[in-house]
Amino acid sequence: MTLKIRKLSHWYASEDQKLYEDVDLTFEAGKFYSIVGESGSGKTTLLSFLAGLDVPRQGDITVDGVSIYQIGLTKYRQKYVSTIYQAYNLLNTMTVYQNIETALAITKSSHLGDKKYILSTLERVGISREQAKLPVRKLSGGEQQRVAIVRALLVDARIVAADEPTGNLDHTNSQLIVDLFKELASEHGKTVIMITHDQQLAGQADIQIKLKQNHFVVDNQV
Numbered sequence: 001m002t003l004k005i006r007k008l009s010h011w012y013a014s015e016d017q018k019l020y021e022d023v024d025l026t027f028e029a030g031k032f033y034s035i036v037g038e039s040g041s042g043k044t045t046l047l048s049f050l051a052g053l054d055v056p057r058q059g060d061i062t063v064d065g066v067s068i069y070q071i072g073l074t075k076y077r078q079k080y081v082s083t084i085y086q087a088y089n090l091l092n093t094m095t096v097y098q099n100i101e102t103a104l105a106i107t108k109s110s111h112l113g114d115k116k117y118i119l120s121t122l123e124r125v126g127i128s129r130e131q132a133k134l135p136v137r138k139l140s141g142g143e144q145q146r147v148a149i150v151r152a153l154l155v156d157a158r159i160v161a162a163d164e165p166t167g168n169l170d171h172t173n174s175q176l177i178v179d180l181f182k183e184l185a186s187e188h189g190k191t192v193i194m195i196t197h198d199q200q201l202a203g204q205a206d207i208q209i210k211l212k213q214n215h216f217v218v219d220n221q222v
């Protein structure tokens, strides 16, 4: 699956102050992308377009040549994209296991009800069977983010869009999250797109996308 941005331009207050103009970008399946750039340069805005949460002023976004606006944004969000944020967006009063089951039910994932697979995937990222029964609020920040990533892995969505997923984590946990992203891309064939301020983490992506004065520069690492 190929995700493409074509001739995308956007501005908020006035057309004279464009955030970016005529941007073309291609995201391939099985690749891990990082997006970097100064604060306020438009990283989150771009990710919100890719995640189908917002619509650019001009331009198109396509999956395998079909416009996501033709697919319909509700269907696109449900079928194609999984989002991860700095705040883990888990349901605090539900258990770890229930959080994952709920996401699988909403997205009609093929893994729904496969308890053995869900628990073994959690175990692989260091969340034990006992922890899976706990309300998520009892887990540490790093553990909660790993649960959010397991959720992104188990839903069938081909695109993982993450906005500063390591923003609240220490170095060890941040590295663990980046390792999981690499695996989501290389072993599960997903397109992983991560915004980060951490240059050391950004440099580990297959491809770095840098936002520079109204346009994006692609730095291919491979």
Ligand SMILES: Nc1ncnc2c1ncn2[C@@H]1O[C@H](COP(=O)(O)OP(=O)(O)OP(=O)(O)O)[C@@H](O)[C@H]1O
Residues within 6 Å of the ligand: 012, 013, 019, 037, 038, 039, 040, 041, 042, 043, 044, 045, 046
């Ligand atoms: N809904 C909005 N209405 C008006 N201006 C907005 C809106 N959302 C973002 N902006 C502005 O657009 C610019 C880009 O914001 P965006 O959040 O995309 O940047 P960013 O690169 O993700 O920043 P940061 O690294 O600080 O999170 C900023 O100047 C911001 O103030």
